[in-house]
Amino acid sequence: MAMSADDRAQIAALPFKMRTIDASTYMLREGQRPTRCAFILDGLAYRQKLTPNGEREIVSILMPGEFVDLQNLFLDESDHDIQALTRLTLAEVPILALRQFIEACPAAGQALWIDALVEASIHREWLLNVGRRNARSRLAHLLCEFSVRFKKSTLGDAMAYELPMTQEQLGDALGLTPVHVNRVLKSLENDGLIARKKRQVSVTDWPRLRDAAEFNERYLHLGQIRS
Amino acid sequence: MAMSADDRAQIAALPFKMRTIDASTYMLREGQRPTRCAFILDGLAYRQKLTPNGEREIVSILMPGEFVDLQNLFLDESDHDIQALTRLTLAEVPILALRQFIEACPAAGQALWIDALVEASIHREWLLNVGRRNARSRLAHLLCEFSVRFKKSTLGDAMAYELPMTQEQLGDALGLTPVHVNRVLKSLENDGLIARKKRQVSVTDWPRLRDAAEFNERYLHLGQIRS
DNA sequence: GTTGTAATATAACATGGGTTTTGTCAGTCC
DNA sequence: GGACTGACAAAACCCATGTTATATTACAAC
Incomplete structure (x- = not known):
């Protein structure tokens, strides 16, 4: 995320192994100690945490161009799935190779720092979202964030994208039940803020959706990195 | 957080300026671009985010031994207060000096990485807390976390500490109203999990408090850092 | 001691979102 | 085609938490 073409080229020079995995495969489980660090070239992933009685919270959505588990560069046991x-x-990329690379190449190290710091910023915004906004704003906010981040990943038009999440997964990302996600999605659709055809979501009234979400993209730190 | 004595010594060699500020002073506001990065020697601070209509979410509590705004090493506009x-x-410490220092001293750079990664891990646990646990578990969880982190900071006994937060602030950290925080605090006290005398909180039944909180300190990554 | 102020406490009432249940629809496997 | 499955939908009910209002307490300022 937010690397220059030069940084990307340098990263591409690292020893790496390509891999393709199916949807819903676990890449890492809480408590494990991985030896590799993955970079997403295509597709989406997510981080989740579980309570002992099986309730789930999805705490991140990961998009192409982002590193999946920078945590494990320096922390040993993973704290999430x-x-x-x-x-x-x-x-x-093997973790040791990546760590040596960071030391040898400050520009790339900076790119990884930015990646990690932006993700923490998104965590904070989600905390505000889940802690202080009602279901309608929360969902609208997530849709706005996806719109902006999809555009950045050029995964689709900003205003019409395939939402590869079930309503249950949306609920788990928002601290809501799937039933209520369904209610609110329909309400947003009835009010003309979005349209849906299967899982294809399109934003039909960006200004009103943004207002409903209280969305301000500052927290994504797009293209405003310190030199 | 989680630095060796050696790292601390190296950090102490940086150009720095001591400063003391009063409670509730703003150190940084959303949108600002700081030029210094602060390290807490004594006292507590917090990060907050506000919605446009003035609702607040406290997204972090910062303790002695932690850096306050590593974000601003590499991101320009602050996304929170x-x-x-x-x-x-x-x-x-001036940001530029700290950045040069990171490049020159990988061990210190690693310490900062760990500091930032652990905070992101705490963000994730708070997301699970706010999104999926009820008020009682949430509050119990926060008290457990404070107990462990206070002990680490040697700010007090792990089982009896001064809680320098108002019930309103606790509510803002948990996504609850102060009225409900009051209800739940009393309930925890009635059930014998904690005792209170003014703001002095003591844990009177750690096993039951931990169970009520579903507390597992793995996410704090205490002393289990990759070498 | 009086006054002012911030924090804590308590009560009555309202409601957003959870829970449960049952149904529909679209794939896909045979 | 029929059977099975996972996702989406809809309605009825209800409880955890929010809202509003009004004490009460602690303590500082004077």
Whole structure:
């Protein structure tokens, strides 16, 4: 995320192994100690945490161009699960190689720092979302974020994209039940903010959706990186 | 957070400026571009985000031994406010000096990486907390976390500590109203899990509090750092 | 001691979102 | 085609938490 073409080229010079995995495959489970760090070339993944009685919270959605588990560069036991949301194409780099690379190449190290810091910023925005906004704003906010991030990943038009998540997964990302996600999605559709055809979501009234979401993309830190 | 004595010594060699500020002073506001990065020597601080209509979510509590705004090493506009919770003693380091230092001293760079990654992990646990646990578990979880982190910061006994937050602030950290925080605090006290005398909280039944919270300290990544 | 202020407490009432259940629809496997 | 499955939908009910209002307490300022 947010790397220059030069940084990308340098990263591409690392020893890596291409891999493709199916949707819903676990890439990492809580408590494991991975030895590789994956970079997403295509597809979507997500991080989840579970309570002891099986309730789930999806805490991140990961998109192409992002590193999946920078945590494990420096922390040993993973604190969450990582799962493929769609079929996924990855480039896997050995952790030790990546760490040596960071030391040798400050520009690339900076790119990884930015990747990690932006994800923490998104975590904070989600905390505000789940903690202080009602279901309608929460869902609208997630749709706005996807719109902007999909556009950045050029995964689709910003205003009409395939939403590869079930309503249950949306609920788990928002702290809601799937039943209520269904209610709110229909309400947003009835009010003309979005249209849906199967899982194809299109934003039909961006200004009103943005207002309903109180969406401000500052927290995504797009293209405003310190030099 | 989680630095060796050696790392701390190296950090202490940086150009820094000591500063003391009063409780509730703003250290940074959303949208600003700071030029210094503060390290907490004494006292507590917190990060908050606001919705346009003034609702607040406290997204982090910062303790002695932690860096306050590593985000601003590499991202330009702050995405949240930082405010002193108590009277605070800080060591402020110019951002450019810190960045040069990271490049020159990989061990220190690693310490900062760990600091940032652990905070992101705490963000994720809070997301699970706010999204999927009820008010009682949420509050119990926060008390457990404070207990463990206070002990680490040697700010007090793990089982009895001064809680420098108002019930309103607790509510803002948990996505609850102050009225409900009050209800739940009393309930935890009635059930014998905690005792309170003014703001002095003591854990009177750690096993039951931990169970009520579903607390597992793995996410704090204490002393289990990759070498 | 009086006044002012911030924090805590308590009660009555309202409601957003959860729970449960049952149904529909679209794939896909045989 | 029929059977099976996973996702989406819809309605009825209800409870955890929010809202509003009004004490009460602690403590600082004077």
